[in-house]
Amino acid sequence: MIDFNKIIQRRGTNSYKWDYGFNKNNENLLPLWVADMDFEAPQEVIEAILARAKLGIYGYTFRPNSYYQSIISWFKDVHDIELKREWIIPIPGVVPGISFAIQAFTNPGDKIIIQPPVYRPFYEVISELGRRINSNPLIEENGYYKMDFENLEKIIDNRTRMLILCSPHNPVGRVWKKEELERLAEICLKKNIIIVSDEIHADIVYKPNKHNVLISISEKLLDNTIVLTAPNKTFNIAGLQIGNAIIPNKKLKDQFSAVVNSQHLNSSNIFGIVATEAAYNYGKNWLNELLGYLHENAKYVKRFLENKTNVRTQIPEGTFLMWLDFRKYKGDIHKKLLKNGLWLNEGKEFGNEGIGFERMNIATSRKIIEKALKIIEKTVEN
Ligand SMILES: Cc1ncc(COP(=O)(O)O)c(C=O)c1O
Numbered sequence: 481m482i483d484f485n486k487i488i489q490r491r492g493t494n495s496y497k498w499d500y501g502f503n504k505n506n507e508n509l510l511p512l513w514v515a516d517m518d519f520e521a522p523q524e525v526i527e528a529i530l531a532r533a534k535l536g537i538y539g540y541t542f543r544p545n546s547y548y549q550s551i552i553s554w555f556k557d558v559h560d561i562e563l564k565r566e567w568i569i570p571i572p573g574v575v576p577g578i579s580f581a582i583q584a585f586t587n588p589g590d591k592i593i594i595q596p597p598v599y600r601p602f603y604e605v606i607s608e609l610g611r612r613i614n615s616n617p618l619i620e621e622n623g624y625y626k627m628d629f630e631n632l633e634k635i636i637d638n639r640t641r642m643l644i645l646c647s648p649h650n651p652v653g654r655v656w657k658k659e660e661l662e663r664l665a666e667i668c669l670k671k672n673i674i675i676v677s678d679e680i681h682a683d684i685v686y687k688p689n690k691h692n693v694l695i696s697i698s699e700k701l702l703d704n705t706i707v708l709t710a711p712n713k714t715f716n717i718a719g720l721q722i723g724n725a726i727i728p729n730k731k732l733k734d735q736f737s738a739v740v741n742s743q744h745l746n747s748s749n750i751f752g753i754v755a756t757e758a759a760y761n762y763g764k765n766w767l768n769e770l771l772g773y774l775h776e777n778a779k780y781v782k783r784f785l786e787n788k789t790n791v792r793t794q795i796p797e798g799t800f801l802m803w804l805d806f807r808k809y810k811g812d813i814h815k816k817l818l819k820n821g822l823w824l825n826e827g828k829e830f831g832n833e834g835i836g837f838e839r840m841n842i843a844t845s846r847k848i849i850e851k852a853l854k855i856i857e858k859t860v861e862n
Contacts, residue, residue, distance in 0.1 A: 482766060484519055484773040485845050497841075502823050510852050511823045515650070515801060517716040517843035521755070522766035525715055528758035529751050540747040543570050547753055550760035551709075551724060557764065558683060561696045569725040569737055570748055574680045575601045577708040577725050578644060580743075581676045582609050584735040586641045593635070593643040593673070595627060596831030597803075599650045602678075603831070606644075614640055617833050618652065623794045623805060625652040629663050636671045643673050648681040648691065651803050651830050651839040653796025655689040661697045668704065674732075675705045680723075683714040683767060685798040686775050695728060702728040706736065713800075714767060715759040716843075722752030774800050777842040777849055784853045789860050800843035803827075807836035809860050814838060816862075822855040 490498040491507070497514040520526065548565050555563050571577040578601070586592065588610035594602045595616050606613050616632045618625040645664070648655045656664075668675050677694040685691045695701050710723035727733040740746075778795045781802055785791045790808040804824070806813045814826040817838070827837030842849060 482519075482769050484770065485847065486520075487845050487847065488518065488520065490518060502818060506821075508821050509818075509823055510821055510848060510855065512841045512844065512848075512852055513823050513825045513839075515713065515799075515841055515843075516718050517800065517841075518845065518848070519716055519770070519843065521716050522759060522763045524758045524762040524766075525717065525755045528754040532750060532754045538750055541750045541753060542746070543748050543753050547757050550757045554760035555693065559691060559693050559696070561693045563726060564728070567726050567728045567733070569727060569733065569740065571708070571723045571725050571740065572721050572745055572749075573712070573723045574678055574708045574710050575605065576745075577706075577723055578602070578676060578678065579605045579609065580725070580736055580739045581674075581706050581708075582606065582611060582642065584739045585674050585732070586611055589639065590642070591637070591640040593632070593640060595646070595649075597651055597827065597834035597837070598646050598830055599678075600829050602644050602646070612639070615831070617831070618649075618654075620833075623792055623803075625649070625654050627656075627660060627664060629667060632664075632667055633671075636667075636673065640671070640673060643668055643675050645675055645677045645694065647677050647679050647694065648685060648796075648798030650681060650799055651801050651825070651827075651834070651837075653794065653799050653801060653803060655685050655691055655797035658692050658697065661692055661694060665694075665698055665701050669698075669700055673704070675701070677705060677707045679707055679709050680713050681799045682709065684771065684774070684800055686771060686778075686796070689797040691798065693726075695726070703732075704729070706732065711756050711759045715755070715763055717752070717755050717759070720752035720755050721749050722756055774842060777844075777846065778802060780846065780849060781840070781842060781853065785856070788853075788857050791856060791860065800841060802840045802842055804838045804840055804856075805836065806838060806860070813859065816859045817855065820855045820859050822852050822859075 497511050552563050591612045591614040592606050593614045619628050682691045707726040712718040792805040825839040827834030
């Protein structure tokens with residue numbers, strides 16, 4: 481049994497979550513914002529990194545065949561899909577992957593669809609590259625979110641080139657069902673829209689929900705889809721900056737690779753390589769235990785908030801993020817929470833659709849969750 485209750489001191493390690501921004505000069509602030517976990521990575525990952533570190537030489541390094549094989553077997557085992565070696569392109573992270581895809585397949589001024597409330601960097605990358613956002617907000621019904629297919633068909637015009645899908649969806653925790661992905665695929669294929677499917681949260685999915693890698697939905701999607709993936713969220717190794725693009729279509733792959741090559745990013749983080757291999761080869765049991773712990777955290781949060789407050793939330797289908805609805809309360813809740821010692825992500829970071837919400841990262845020990853919930857209770861009481 482892995483002890484996810486163990487509290488590891490992360491302050492003083494230059495952690496974004498624990499040392500940055502509001503944390504400065506505030507030792508008492510509980511930071512449940514940035515999406516990394518307060519848990520140690522699997523032991524096999526730690527050992528692989530230590531073994532590599534002992535060599536003492538950290539020169540330019542490429543990703544060997546065994547690295548690709550570890551990804552292929554993970555996807556076969558966990559997601560029931562056969563990837564081909566030649567589909568996988570190394571990238572330094574998923575957000576850089578989104579940026580490469582935008583540069584490879586769209587021109588300045590083109591429109592790109594996103595479905596808010598959604599992960600902030602989607603907005604940033606699109607705007608920074610001079611492309612335009614085409615927004616297709618999710619529909620919310622009693623805290624449950626769905627894609628708006630009718631609106632999607634309407635907003636696609638002759639400048640719309642791409643859709644960035646968040647699957648599973650950060651922040652609302654949806655794991656898109658096969659039928660939803662089929663409907664999305666049908667529209668995008670009909671209208672000639674390239675789909676960039678950000679699947680970084682794919683492994684953090686609670687049963688009976690099942691993640692579908694987008695290209696497994698239909699043969700036709702092999703020609704218009706870029707899947708972006710990484711072991712970062714699953715195994716808590718985001719600081720190693722490693723990821724993979726999966727692009728079955730040769731022409732799209734060459735266009736994407738040309739952008740990556742033009743930025744001279746062909747060497748990889750040494751520790752990222754060995755950590756990925758160890759995680760994908762040996763991390764399955766660890767992941768199953770993690771999912772059990774996270775799911776209990778989610779249930780605990782929901783029960784507590786329902787019993788003690790008017791904050792509403794759903795147990796996420798996937799991700800270690802919870803989307804808390806504070807709309808029954810007036811005033812600047814985010815500011816009040818901060819004042820009382822809790823840093824969550826303010827909902828409006830994810831778009832105007834997120835106003836009145838806060839995103840809570842539940843990948844931390846139960847004790848910290850308990851403290852955070854007490855702060856929420858106190859904040860809404862006053
Ligand atoms: C949906 C989503 N995509 C990408 C990332 C970050 O990916 P990377 O660190 O590999 O760029 C995150 C991190 O929170 C995320 O939630």
